[in-house]
């Protein structure tokens with residue numbers, strides 16, 4: 001397991017990452033979200049040792065992470081890292097060899113991955129000749145070579161078309177299934193919701209929310225939607241409830257005092273038909289907006 005403990009980084013007077021703690025568990029995909037400048041890249045750089053740490057620590061398998069540990073990680077940095085003017089096959093084979101694979105095995109693995117990402121015919125092209133999305137695919141391939149102990153990916157989905165996103169998702173899921181901890185940052189909340197087991201939300205350098213998607217969706221004040229046979233205006237007078245929306249027979253309420261929903265449903269049943277009474281859980285985008293507001 002990868003543990004980020006009280007990690008802190010300052011640039012001059014400003015604190016880019018402020019006592020941030022979270023875990024990236026094996027076999028799980030952890031999504032790392034937050035507005036531009038929230039501190040995601042800075043955190044990942046500290047995890048990878050690219051940037052010095054002002055406070056806190058990074059643990060790998062219950063002990064302080066070392067340079068050698070980091071070399072076993074797959075890292076896709078924000079600034080990417082491959083050379084524009086070299087053939088992609090050569091570069092990828094070189095990366096795989098740097099990470100300990102023999103030349104023949106490296107070539108075989110690179111070619112398999114290039115085929116898988118639809119780049120089999122482009123192996124001899126210079127990176128700069130590829131479209132930005134295809135360059136991104138090559139960067140992804142570089143980060144999973146040969147077989148990482150953990151994956152740290154800074155916005156791996158940006159610039160990818162939907163098919164490439166799907167291939168990438170499959171690839172990451174395969175790694176997670178092999179018990180590899182996967183941390184990825186993204187601004188695409190729909191994708192994060194679909195993909196990740198756990199979520200860490202940063203705002204202004206601080207961790208403002210963390211947990212599984214369902215924990216986060218269950219964490220707030222409970223909300224219920226009530227649809228009646230007649231007008232729902234009377235709901236406004238019920239104690240212990242906040243009315244968030246009222247539209248004819250439909251009311252959206254939040255429970256301010258424990259048990260108020262029980263009185264609400266009893267009163268609704270007493271007054272007539274109840275067509276619907278359901279708990280409404282916020283979408284991830286709402287949780288994100290509230291956490292980062």
Ligand SMILES: Nc1ncnc2c1ncn2[C@@H]1O[C@H](COP(=O)(O)OP(=O)(O)OP(=O)(O)O)[C@@H](O)[C@H]1O
Pocket residue numbers: 011016034035036037038039040041042043
């Ligand atoms: N080398 C640096 N020197 C000075 N300030 C920096 C440096 N790197 C990052 N910062 C500042 O640290 C803060 C966090 O930046 P960071 O890149 O980590 O955010 P981010 O969450 O990754 O944003 P984005 O989603 O835009 O990539 C920002 O205010 C940024 O300007």
